Amino acid sequence: MANVSTYSAWRRSGKKGSKDHPLSIYRTYDEILPKNLDPTDVVIKIHAVSLNYREIAMLIGTYPVEIEDRGVPCSDAAAEVVATGSAVSRFAVGDRVCPITGIGKLEPFDDGMSQAIGSNCPGVLREYAVFDQKHLVAIPAHLSWEEASTLPCAGLTAWNSLDGLKNVPKGASALLQGTGGVSMFALILCLSAGIRPIITSSSDEKLAAIKKLSPEIQGLNYKTVSDHKTEILRLTGGKGSLMDDISFLCERGGTVSMVGFLNGFDADWAPGDIMRLMGKAAKLKGIAVGSRLEFEDMNRYLEENEVHLSPLLVDQPFTFAKAQDAYDRLESGKFHGKIIIKLDS
Template identity: 35%
Template sequence: MGKTLQRWAMKDFGAAHLVQETVALPQPAAGEVLVQVKAAALNYRDVMVVENGMGMALDWPQVPGSDMAGVVVAVGSGVTRAKVGDRVVSTFWHGWHDGAAPAGIAALGGPLPGVLADHVVLSQEDIVLAPATLSDAEAATLTCAGLTAWTALVESGGLRAGQTVVVQGTGGVALFALQLAVAQGAEVIVISGSDDKLARAQALGARHGVNRSKHPDWAAEVLRLTDGRGADHVIELVGGDNVAKSQAALAQGGRLSVIGLLDDMAFNGSIIPFLQKRLTVQGIGVGHRHALENLVRAIDRAGIKPVIDTEYGFDELPQALAHQARGGFGKIVLRVG
């Protein structure tokens, strides 16, 4: 093992301020592990953190990125959750292990130091064992996107076989929601502006695809496809005026999982449909460590393979972020180790 590590860091906002740098390799303190990072997955959040910090006060230099898979290469005293040689993935939140989120939790990659480095030191509380059935690149996608979909549908949503789920788009969270819902025995309707992406989503198990460019009132199509009943669960990834369409697409007693803000940070819509349909609205902020452990077991048992659009080399972070910003079919991943 060398005495230095390579990492990406930013000293101001904007992709132009991202630089690769060499720093001393830290050693794990008590309760910490040193992980050789093998792969790191990007999220739209990373694009926003680089651009403007999402309103957070960051300490420069800031290392971005929250999602990684790697191998433990050293442990500090008192570590019991992992040993040298274990394959692990990072948790998104530092300090949220189970139950309701405690006050003051913070995420890796902003405001806490991130994982876009060839080695990282993490608390043993901020890792879980990686799925045995996934590659490093696949395992890295679980931390944020996979866990967000799992929390929305299973941990909080109580999804059951025979229910109908509407998924908006074909990004990382959306495709995880599709795959997890199909594995649970649910029927999935995917909304997208691309016939090609809809065909690919149907190949993954979606029952129906609705092209929002051809059907701007896509909620009416959902009602038609469900014989007027509506969906039991809508994964809301857009925000703004799209929320009203999500409301209209839901069945009586349906559940709206508010996850994304790809179009607008506002939440626009009348309160009347919520009352008339007795809807449940839940905000999803990824999830806790225990839920990630549950997801890992489900991934291994169900044989789910995360969808990766493109893998980039570690030196290609700017190109990978640009790809993430314009969107992909599934996840964007950096090969690190």
């Protein structure tokens, strides 16, 4: 670690913003690394950070969890272990790791309170950080820093939305709404598992670019296609998938994964509509990222199948000094995949 005692970070300007008076982010240069580590502490040097829409939501006051006052933002990073406490057994100096998003969420059915890094506890938009070893996972060896930085939130959310790719039926299709990080990560997972992905967007340009990745990818422009149900039936060979209405869902055994909050938490489905899931033997799942165990399962799959995540990295990465520009790009929505901030190596 070469006697590093202070480092640089970005912080939010306060605790509560609004759409009319959003918070901003500002850079600091005098963050202090602890001189003494607890026995299971791990010091990491952060190499890449990927942004999620939650970063904007925290600035404009629409994020559903109370956030830390002047906290360090961002939850997703890829990093290198540079120092360890006396009792650390899971990692060694030089290992490549990601922090888990939910501090305390180690197994799928852990039912206690957890903290979400980058919101109600310090995030990863900084040069160095200290985490307990139990809150870190090893990065698949074949992934770059930039690819690996997409794993903690977008990656794990996509993985759990697809049921961890367990028992994938032959000829399965998945309808992926939007072209953001979770949908694009899910698209990559679908292609790796033989699931036909159908991705939606209001931009023909985005759809054309994404369809170049594989002939298996189908696209649907939800603004220019008026009859969504007929088009979905055509794209799925008559099986159907959910778009606007539960009646669109495949006839038997489909899964609907509810992800994100871009349009808030209001829903148009009446209780009677949801009961129609029963007749289709369908499953409705709420997805809140995932646990460390699920993260490790995903990483094992990615490594065993040598799944690369480069299709997520369409934009050039931003430098750490240009973090504000990265936020502006994220807020614009004029991209697909992930926005990456790359720190100096």
